[in-house]
Amino acid sequence: MLKVLIVGGVAGGASAAARLRRNDEHAQIVLFERGDYISFANCGLPYYIGDVIQEKSKLTLQTPESFRERFRVDVRVGSEVTAIDPKNKQVTVRRTSDGSTYQEGYDKLLLSPGAEPLRPRLPGFDSKKVFTLRNIPDTYAIKDFCDTAKPKRAVIIGGGYIGIEVAENLHHLGIHVTIIQMTDHILPPADADMAAQLHNHLREKGVALRLNTSVQEIKETKDGLTFSLSDNTTLCADFAILSAGVKPESKLAKDAGLKTGLRDAILVDDTLKTSNNDIYAVGDAIQVTDWASGTPAYIPLASPANKQGRIAADNICGGNLKYEGSQGSSVLKVFDLSFASTGLSEERLKATATPYLKSYTYSSSNASYYPGGLPISIKLLFAPDTGRILGAQAIGYTGVDKRIDVIATVLRLGGTVNDLTRLELCYAPPFSSAKDPVNMAGYTAENILQKRVRPFYAENVADIDLKKATLLDVRTKEEFEGGSIPGAVNIPLDSLREELGQLRKDQPVYLFCQIGLRGYLASRILMQSGFGHVENLSGGYRLWNEIQK
Amino acid sequence: MLKVLIVGGVAGGASAAARLRRNDEHAQIVLFERGDYISFANCGLPYYIGDVIQEKSKLTLQTPESFRERFRVDVRVGSEVTAIDPKNKQVTVRRTSDGSTYQEGYDKLLLSPGAEPLRPRLPGFDSKKVFTLRNIPDTYAIKDFCDTAKPKRAVIIGGGYIGIEVAENLHHLGIHVTIIQMTDHILPPADADMAAQLHNHLREKGVALRLNTSVQEIKETKDGLTFSLSDNTTLCADFAILSAGVKPESKLAKDAGLKTGLRDAILVDDTLKTSNNDIYAVGDAIQVTDWASGTPAYIPLASPANKQGRIAADNICGGNLKYEGSQGSSVLKVFDLSFASTGLSEERLKATATPYLKSYTYSSSNASYYPGGLPISIKLLFAPDTGRILGAQAIGYTGVDKRIDVIATVLRLGGTVNDLTRLELCYAPPFSSAKDPVNMAGYTAENILQKRVRPFYAENVADIDLKKATLLDVRTKEEFEGGSIPGAVNIPLDSLREELGQLRKDQPVYLFCQIGLRGYLASRILMQSGFGHVENLSGGYRLWNEIQK
Numbered sequence A, B: 001m002l003k004v005l006i007v008g009g010v011a012g013g014a015s016a017a018a019r020l021r022r023n024d025e026h027a028q029i030v031l032f033e034r035g036d037y038i039s040f041a042n043c044g045l046p047y048y049i050g051d052v053i054q055e056k057s058k059l060t061l062q063t064p065e066s067f068r069e070r071f072r073v074d075v076r077v078g079s080e081v082t083a084i085d086p087k088n089k090q091v092t093v094r095r096t097s098d099g100s101t102y103q104e105g106y107d108k109l110l111l112s113p114g115a116e117p118l119r120p121r122l123p124g125f126d127s128k129k130v131f132t133l134r135n136i137p138d139t140y141a142i143k144d145f146c147d148t149a150k151p152k153r154a155v156i157i158g159g160g161y162i163g164i165e166v167a168e169n170l171h172h173l174g175i176h177v178t179i180i181q182m183t184d185h186i187l188p189p190a191d192a193d194m195a196a197q198l199h200n201h202l203r204e205k206g207v208a209l210r211l212n213t214s215v216q217e218i219k220e221t222k223d224g225l226t227f228s229l230s231d232n233t234t235l236c237a238d239f240a241i242l243s244a245g246v247k248p249e250s251k252l253a254k255d256a257g258l259k260t261g262l263r264d265a266i267l268v269d270d271t272l273k274t275s276n277n278d279i280y281a282v283g284d285a286i287q288v289t290d291w292a293s294g295t296p297a298y299i300p301l302a303s304p305a306n307k308q309g310r311i312a313a314d315n316i317c318g319g320n321l322k323y324e325g326s327q328g329s330s331v332l333k334v335f336d337l338s339f340a341s342t343g344l345s346e347e348r349l350k351a352t353a354t355p356y357l358k359s360y361t362y363s364s365s366n367a368s369y370y371p372g373g374l375p376i377s378i379k380l381l382f383a384p385d386t387g388r389i390l391g392a393q394a395i396g397y398t399g400v401d402k403r404i405d406v407i408a409t410v411l412r413l414g415g416t417v418n419d420l421t422r423l424e425l426c427y428a429p430p431f432s433s434a435k436d437p438v439n440m441a442g443y444t445a446e447n448i449l450q451k452r453v454r455p456f457y458a459e460n461v462a463d464i465d466l467k468k469a470t471l472l473d474v475r476t477k478e479e480f481e482g483g484s485i486p487g488a489v490n491i492p493l494d495s496l497r498e499e500l501g502q503l504r505k506d507q508p509v510y511l512f513c514q515i516g517l518r519g520y521l522a523s524r525i526l527m528q529s530g531f532g533h534v535e536n537l538s539g540g541y542r543l544w545n546e547i548q549k
């Protein structure tokens, strides 16, 4: 009879345990969980704080009892695995109730210990009023503080996914929130140009943003906390949420001699086996292969953790399934907006000197003539040679997750920009357009790839030498008068053919419209009318303006 | 200078004209449209009738004037092309205003004449109170009738997409609607088992359904119309919408000697060229290749028409792009529900004797612990050997289009059930689950494929010989008592292991739960406990019950 021990009872661990039982009705399966809860909804925790999820019971998908009943898994909560002895194939378990320990032997061991919040070793960061959020007790602690101390001001240190979700939920409770972000934009998977729209939205909602700023010291005062910031200013608040990223809980594995990699994450092969033949590892504790680039990456997300748990369970039972990599598909609600992304960001592509092209489109979430259509902006990153999809980001009010899911699917299946144009997606007016925003992103990218249009970008605008080039706004007179890029002249698209004589053919023409579409049409006219150097602002005035704000 | 004539100024024709202009700034492009409108939102028309779309201007994306201005296309409305002379490369054009005609020569001709509503030659079907809906004048006629005659009862003849959309919109206006459907279920792309849920929903909303019924005669009376039905009953109403399908407008092409195929649709090669070298055809008038089966098909939808128009425009300008087929991805709002599908239905697979397997799953549109999660049921059809996706259908309140779009993408890229399990989709609680419903459909199908579970289906229940087999309900006692399949015994899943002794190992065990999940878990237990023949009801009691209603 196979005996499997599992360390960690949530996303990866519980998924593996359930699948193991289905694989082998007779195996002995022991699940060790340090905390008191298993199978809880990590991702729902921020919403409990904001009263969006109101019942405590909703936070746990399975209890130790239900899990025992249904899966006959020996669930041991309050049980921390403190050491692995790979040679003798046993672990040491510490009962958190009384500190007593015992050994438990295994045939196979699965590690799914997750990741813990990073806590910089800076003065004051260990204050009781500086909370982190990982599990149910953390959630209750924050909730209790809000309920009892009735705080008015919160500081969020780190504007990643968790930070933003908590910010929104605290804001719901009527607490004024300031997000402090070390880099120039929130949300690491987003590029700065896409994050700009989120920044503006957060500010409109009344959330304060301090970008390019870090907290250097925290002092407890009688009123709360005082934060000394890198720009030599200070800030006061009643409490803070520290959400500056996570790090793999790999100490147990390292101590046992298992190999680790990036950020000390546990190294596994493509069957999710660690450097030891009888030990598997999954979830936030492991290093994965980035699907889009094929390089090592650290991608702590729930969907990969669940999938890995299932694959590891099969391999533990003699299977030979491959986990081929994570692509970082994710989505985030930011008040009324959502941001979703998959694959590599432009920043990541730049950092790894990977060649890429990019396009920006702006489409309606459903047919423009049907009520409820709201704009979605899509940034698409693709290979200059093959057009292979490298990554995508989208922002909008609705339908954003759908578009990134479709692009994520194409990315997964190794598809190209050309595939995006060929997709036949479901269309009726309440749901989409005959040319879905994904098709449209494909068309636009394909035109760039085929050099039917030459794009320039918001970040190039400042470099245009207006003495040697024409900056041409092809929007209507009304749009132009409502605000344009300094130095631009205006010839509306629909009179461009008549006014061609006004433009110098011996100079580059930098065109723009509101989003890029009319600029593209204008490009086609000029390029076929003797203009040798014509460029079109991808993303148009809209994106440029969003970034300026 | 290239001279291109286009017949038909809407989805295919206008898309082609716009792309042609971008391809060739100097071509002469003439667009003939019989009616007074071009570039209108066919798909929005039902919603204008129901006041969901309220402005007439919203129904046209481009006007003849705007199209001339922007694309310098010679748009000729009120101009019907009545004959093609392929030898002399010219067409005859009839001005609808005065009936006068003239000839116009071409280098290349593109046909996008669309499809017209089928109008059975039965007595009374030509009544002025029997409306069809194809274009803007049709829409105004129905709307005017509703506004002036204030009808109380409508009959919809034919429950396809257009019929259902009009039914919903008339219902919004307070009109009582009866849908008469010749076959046993509405919506041809749906299978009967999936349509059952839509039937029940329509009835709950107060829409009457007459299935397996056809209208044999219509009589005008002083009160309205009397319908004689195939079941020898009659029905009275104030007016009718005839939405019994469409047929390609291919007479012009046939008269010119162009080859036609299925349902007389124009035959084109994969570059969208007809049997004449200088004539292309796109849209609702052509026969396409069904993407999933590779066989000829007739798929009149807007997304294919738009895509084909763009491809034909490129090929007319010397390109060699392929249109590789349509897969019938579509979605429909049915009051609060949506139905979406892609690829082949089970009925279609049966009709063509194509081997297939199927699975049913039932998942929450977003994380079950986060507000707003509503059930989605997915039916997945896949190849028994390779697991290649053949088709999928989904019904739910929200997020249905997303899931079918993802599956449509996998189908397009030739993917399998196994690919569905590998997809890494965007997950946060407001949007999905860590295992997206698409992953879940993939898991469930994969388990069937790998014979980890042996499914049976609602349609097999009646065949179970209760003397020779056990029909076992593994839901809770409360669920069982609330209604079960006649003849079933109840052992709740969570006590199954203890009660195994109660079950006969020498008899087949037919298991079921509410949706199939617990039945699967129970199957795994029994299959590994000496039971030789164990089957699980895919879709569970829920689907079985839905079909009985």
Ligand SMILES: Cc1cc2nc3c(=O)[nH]c(=O)nc-3n(C[C@H](O)[C@H](O)[C@H](O)COP(=O)(O)OP(=O)(O)OC[C@H]3O[C@@H](n4cnc5c(N)ncnc54)[C@H](O)[C@@H]3O)c2cc1C
Pocket (backbone or CB within 6 Å): A007, A008, A009, A010, A011, A012, A013, A032, A033, A034, A035, A042, A043, A044, A045, A046, A079, A080, A081, A082, A112, A113, A114, A115, A133, A134, A135, A162, A249, A252, A282, A283, A284, A285, A300, A301, A302, A303, A305, A330, B427, B428, B429
């Ligand atoms: C607030 C929050 C919101 C999130 N939102 C999202 C989201 O929207 N989308 C998304 O994709 N991901 C989200 N995540 C990330 C997601 O929850 C993780 O990727 C996922 O839970 C990782 O699964 P895991 O099994 O590796 O680790 P975990 O789910 O963290 O489980 C690890 C468990 O192991 C236990 N453990 C650790 N060491 C030991 C030991 N030595 N002995 C015994 N037990 C041990 C821990 O107590 C812990 O309970 C969120 C995470 C948090 C904290």
Ligand SMILES: Cc1cc2nc3c(=O)[nH]c(=O)nc-3n(C[C@H](O)[C@H](O)[C@H](O)COP(=O)(O)OP(=O)(O)OC[C@H]3O[C@@H](n4cnc5c(N)ncnc54)[C@H](O)[C@@H]3O)c2cc1C
Pocket (backbone or CB within 6 Å): A427, A428, A429, B007, B008, B009, B010, B011, B012, B013, B032, B033, B034, B035, B042, B043, B044, B045, B046, B079, B080, B081, B082, B112, B113, B114, B115, B133, B134, B135, B162, B249, B252, B282, B283, B284, B285, B300, B301, B302, B303, B305, B330
């Ligand atoms: C009410 C309704 C709702 C619909 N809803 C959806 C939906 O939700 N989703 C979806 O995918 N599809 C939908 N469709 C189908 C979609 O509109 C068609 O697939 C698409 O418009 C086909 O494009 P086409 O260019 O082939 O034909 P059409 O768009 O019909 O255009 C053909 C045009 O050609 C003109 N014409 C024909 N013969 C001649 C001639 N000899 N000379 C000059 N002009 C001529 C006609 O007057 C017509 O305007 C709907 C259709 C209708 C009618």
Ligand SMILES: CC(C)(COP(=O)(O)OP(=O)(O)OC[C@H]1O[C@@H](n2cnc3c(N)ncnc32)[C@H](O)[C@@H]1OP(=O)(O)O)[C@@H](O)C(=O)NCCC(=O)NCCS
Pocket (backbone or CB within 6 Å): A009, A010, A011, A012, A014, A015, A018, A019, A022, A038, A039, A040, A041, A042, A043, A044, A061, A062, A302, A306, A310, B360, B361, B362, B434, B435, B440, B443, B444, B447, B515, B516, B517, B520, B538, B539
């Ligand atoms: C819930 C949890 C215990 C996993 O349990 P599980 O039984 O694997 O998962 P589910 O209840 O989703 O069921 C999935 C199984 O049911 C099967 N199934 C689902 N619907 C089915 C249906 N209609 N018919 C038949 N089988 C079905 C699937 O195939 C799958 O089985 P498989 O893995 O053997 O193929 C684990 O994922 C968990 O603890 N999750 C909470 C923590 C977490 O994920 N946190 C991060 C996100 S908040």
Ligand SMILES: CC(C)(COP(=O)(O)OP(=O)(O)OC[C@H]1O[C@@H](n2cnc3c(N)ncnc32)[C@H](O)[C@@H]1OP(=O)(O)O)[C@@H](O)C(=O)NCCC(=O)NCCS
Pocket (backbone or CB within 6 Å): A360, A361, A362, A434, A435, A440, A443, A444, A447, A515, A516, A517, A520, A538, A539, B009, B010, B011, B012, B014, B015, B018, B019, B022, B038, B039, B040, B041, B042, B043, B044, B061, B062, B302, B306, B310
């Ligand atoms: C609207 C219509 C005239 C087509 O015009 P169109 O110019 O091809 O279509 P769009 O306005 O959608 O623009 C698409 C073009 O803009 C480009 N584009 C879109 N967004 C862009 C952006 N942000 N930057 C640059 N280019 C962009 C696309 O690449 C595409 O050009 P391409 O085909 O040369 O690649 C035609 O589709 C039509 O008449 N539709 C209404 C009828 C209909 O479809 N009915 C059925 C559904 S209701």
